[in-house]
Amino acid sequence: MRDLIGGSYYKDLFNTHATVDPNASDYIDITKVTPANNRVAYDNDGLVDYYGTFGQLEYSKDNLTAFVQGAVSQQGFKRNDYFVYLKTDPLYSSDYENILGGNVKGGVNYNINEKHNVFINSGFYSKQPFFTAVYPNNRSVVNPTITNEKIAAVEAGYGFRSSIVNVNVNLYHTTWKDRYIINTISAGGYYALEGVNETHSGAELEVNAKITNKFKANAMFSIGDWKYNGNGTSTQFDNSNVQVGTSTDLFLDNVKVGDAAQLTASIGASYEVFERVTVDANYNYNNKLYAAISPQNFSSATNKGSLELPSYGLVDAGFSYKLLVGKDKANSVNFRLNVNNVMDKTYIAEAKTNI
Numbered sequence: 001m002r003d004l005i006g007g008s009y010y011k012d013l014f015n016t017h018a019t020v021d022p023n024a025s026d027y028i029d030i031t032k033v034t035p036a037n038n039r040v041a042y043d044n045d046g047l048v049d050y051y052g053t054f055g056q057l058e059y060s061k062d063n064l065t066a067f068v069q070g071a072v073s074q075q076g077f078k079r080n081d082y083f084v085y086l087k088t089d090p091l092y093s094s095d096y097e098n099i100l101g102g103n104v105k106g107g108v109n110y111n112i113n114e115k116h117n118v119f120i121n122s123g124f125y126s127k128q129p130f131f132t133a134v135y136p137n138n139r140s141v142v143n144p145t146i147t148n149e150k151i152a153a154v155e156a157g158y159g160f161r162s163s164i165v166n167v168n169v170n171l172y173h174t175t176w177k178d179r180y181i182i183n184t185i186s187a188g189g190y191y192a193l194e195g196v197n198e199t200h201s202g203a204e205l206e207v208n209a210k211i212t213n214k215f216k217a218n219a220m221f222s223i224g225d226w227k228y229n230g231n232g233t234s235t236q237f238d239n240s241n242v243q244v245g246t247s248t249d250l251f252l253d254n255v256k257v258g259d260a261a262q263l264t265a266s267i268g269a270s271y272e273v274f275e276r277v278t279v280d281a282n283y284n285y286n287n288k289l290y291a292a293i294s295p296q297n298f299s300s301a302t303n304k305g306s307l308e309l310p311s312y313g314l315v316d317a318g319f320s321y322k323l324l325v326g327k328d329k330a331n332s333v334n335f336r337l338n339v340n341n342v343m344d345k346t347y348i349a350e351a352k353t354n355i
Helices: none
Strands: 044-061 064-081 097-111 116-127 149-161 165-184 190-210 215-229 232-237 243-250 263-274 277-287 312-325 331-339
Touching: none
Parallel strands: none
Antiparallel strands: 044 064, 064 097, 097 116, 116 149, 149 165, 165 190, 190 215, 190 232, 215 263, 232 243, 263 277, 277 312, 312 331
């Protein structure tokens, strides 16, 4: 608090151990404390200790390469609260809550010949939660339902290389369990989503071609099926990290995951019109784009699912020039001009509501 606007004191509705009675022993007169302590709603430190170890083995012989990698880490979370608790309260400075995590990954690549290769890799990641998930509700009490997020993935692909064109194709499948998600609210505060499970599957194609020494082209296509599995819970917090009401169930089974287009494509080209002068353009298409989860719209199993936003395509264009400098012209200075959304397209890039 920096300005009382003529008032003699400020009544902080969130301070649980301060009163507004000037005769009370724990009365805080905000006009008589130092400016550094004029705190409103909350005041705490979050401390995180991290220890980890990592190892990787690689194998290579003839056309075969392989690797296996593993890591283990421990994160300790400690909360010092200077606002909610008195100094005599054990929760004024909490103990470290230590959480173990880690990952293991492995993969194999085989070069069929100089032009063709195939690969497969897989991994599992046990990811520690963020600090706000460990200590929710602006309190120094550890979340009793806290658990690591669990991510398992497998990917397989094929590559082709020649003097003219390079092609990469890959398929992927990822499961993400026990996610903890923070969704901000435009009016202030946020929703904390717990126990959220997702499945991401899809295919990707990438092509780069050198048609002539001056003319190059590229294209990309990606299609995915990203959806929630099962249900989770939602808890609302205000601007002061204080819980509003009780936690509610989230009915998310088979609902589409939002915030990123699940079908994307692009095509582009560049041409050197003069020596060291290049022009380029690229068209990007986005479809199957859904809104982020707004918990109030998923409190019933009869919800309408995620709002699908309109598809859109954007054109970007650019100009590049390389200026040779130095006594022997051995160095260069590069100039670049890029224009995004050349056609001045109006589009919706994201939404945080089902309306």
